[in-house]
Amino acid sequence: MGATKLDIYDQNITDIAMIAKVFAHPARVAILQYISNQEACICNDIVDEIGLAQPTISQHLKVINDAGLLHGNYKGKSLCYCLNIDRFKAFQELLNSFFNTTQTNCC
Amino acid sequence: MGATKLDIYDQNITDIAMIAKVFAHPARVAILQYISNQEACICNDIVDEIGLAQPTISQHLKVINDAGLLHGNYKGKSLCYCLNIDRFKAFQELLNSFFNTTQTNCC
DNA sequence: TTTTATCATCGTAATATTGCAATATTACAT
DNA sequence: ATGTAATATTGCAATATTACGATGATAAAA
Secondary structure, three states: OOOOHHHOOOOOHHHHHHHHOOOOOOHHHHHHHHHHHHOOEEEEHHHHHHOOHHHHHHHHHHHHHHHHEEEEEOOOOOEEEEEEEHHHHHHHHHHHHHHHOOOOOOO | OOOOOOOOHHHHHHHHHHHHHHHHHHHHHHHHHHHHHOOOOOOOOOOOOOOOHHHHHHHHHHHHHHOEEEEEEEEEEEEEEEEEEHHHHHHHHHHOOOOOOHOOOOO
């Protein structure tokens, strides 16, 4: 009990849910917005910007990264996280395809 | 510790996160898809369709309803849930506005 | 090489979510 | 009013998430 029953849903449904989960925490939305607005995107800057501890930010970054939304390059001693814009746009399209195939048929 | 710190984020960021949370569970995505594809949308049908117990479905419906995504009409002895399509489209636009203002500036 | 700065991982406590059985409520038919 | 079918609520156990201090790893600088 307690755990999500993943085996009973269609693949496209679990895909939508997994994408939405990335955006389902304000820290991750804020991180994504921040990264996309900066030229250099160093993790410690995010810690300063958002009022959360460094391990917490790092944990959220891992969730975002596991979803394939980041790629990082080393620049000096700081890690530069950048948005994987192709993946990001693919997420947008998947969500829109769900929204657009949904209609109201009754009431 | 453990609870999301909601007070440190901009309103639009928490809005996006709250919307995404509704779609962040496959049961809720499946319910929304199912409702939108049926002519009559009775809860017990959803229980049969998705392999979850009636109280669990009812709980997920409450989350969807609390987000303003449903309106219900009574039809005979069964409750007819219907998609609040205006709210649904508003959700889509908010998500798209977030996606569209996000760019990649480095790496 | 030692220090320093930056980011990741581990361990853990607090809180939230998920799922269901039992029970309550609601609306309708009789 | 009473019975019945459909949905909601409650209470609880299992699991997941969030947050952070302590610690570890890595790379540049001293």
